Amino acid sequence: MENYYAEAFRAFLQSLNKSPHTVKQYVNDAKQFEKFLDEESFRDQFQDGLKAYINHLYTHYNTANSVNRKLAAMRAYLEFLYSRKYIDSYNETLLEPVAKKVTKLFALTECELRQVLDCWHNLYKIAQTEEHAWLAMRNLTITYAIAMLGIKPAELVKMKWSHINENEMTIHIMERSTYRTLDLPEKLLEILLQYKQETEMFFSQLEQIDDVWLGVGNKLGEPITVKTVERVFLQMSQLLGFKVTCTNLRYTVIEMYMQQEETDDLFEKFGYARKGVLIERHKRLLKEE
Known part of the structure; x- marks a missing residue:
């Protein structure tokens, strides 16, 4: 009977034009719940079984996001069961979302920022091969682009030379669409x-280069990915002896601008859809002692 409930739930979700991904996840969660009731002998004690299952979720899923996703599926499933009179009632208070822990965001200190900006310049000066120098x-240029524009890695890797207007001293930063x-x-x-x-000299075999950031090795001449940018910052962290990421460099830029300009002028500059998101990020910024 439990499979009947889950498959009926699937048909219900599809009738609401839910996305295939949502349908798949919610039905899987419904089946997981039904399986739990059987394996733990709660089939005839539904209310106790529901409570035990929610405790099971808290025990086996470590993050608020994971638990809340499961709870969202359960709310939809139990509401479906109740509306079809498959169950008489259920305790809605058990399904309240878990409060997400607000994580601290750290900006770099002035000393750390100077070291970050100097890191690749120092390696450039002592490079012993053409490839290492390039x-x-x-x-170095990647680091300065993030430090001066405050852009995200996903935006950085989309940079093209044709996006730069030297006469007007502007640059187009591509987002999703x-x-x-x-x-x-x-x-x-x-x-x-x-x-x-230096890129045109190093990649002399390429006739035209519009992508700003190119790879070497087995990706020679191909545009780099966000993963490559992350590896650049991981290597820089190892060289400097403290953690530096694209994110905390970006937040360092945001913090400096927030001290000087109005929020209304900045949320679009840094690619936030709403001013409130920028304000929330700024509140979470703390200097490392």
Whole structure:
């Protein structure tokens, strides 16, 4: 009978035009609940079984997001069972979402920021091969682009030379299906142009290069991915002896701007859809002691 309930639930969700992913996950959760009732001998003690199952979720899932997703599926399933009179009642208070723990965000100190900006420049000066020199220049330029524009890694890897307008000193930053135009700092343009010149020399076999960030090794000449950017910052953390990520470098930029400008002028600059999201991020920023 329990499989009948879950399959009826599937048909119900499909009638509501729920996404295939949601239907699959919710039905799987419904089947998991039904299986629990049978294996733990709660089939004839539904209310006790529901309580035990919710405790089971708290025990086996470590994050609030995971638990809340399961609870959302259970709310939908139990509401379905109740509306079809498959069950007489259920304790809704057991299904209240778990409060998410607000994690602290850390910006870099002034000293750390200076070390971050100097890191690849120092490696560039002592590079002993053409490839090592070019890689250091690429990584230096990546670091400066994030530090000066405050962009996300997913936006960084979409940068193209054709997005830069040297006459107007602007750059288009691509998002999912749109873009925003940012002022291009003179210092960043200087570094970008030096990097472009060295890239054209290093990849002389390529006729035209529009993608700004290219790979080496088995990805020679291909656009890099977010994973590559993350590896650049992991290597920098190992070199410097403290953790630096694309995210905390970006938040360092946000913090500096928030101290100088109005929020209304900044949330779009940093790619936030709503001003409230930027305010919430800023409240979570704490300097590391």
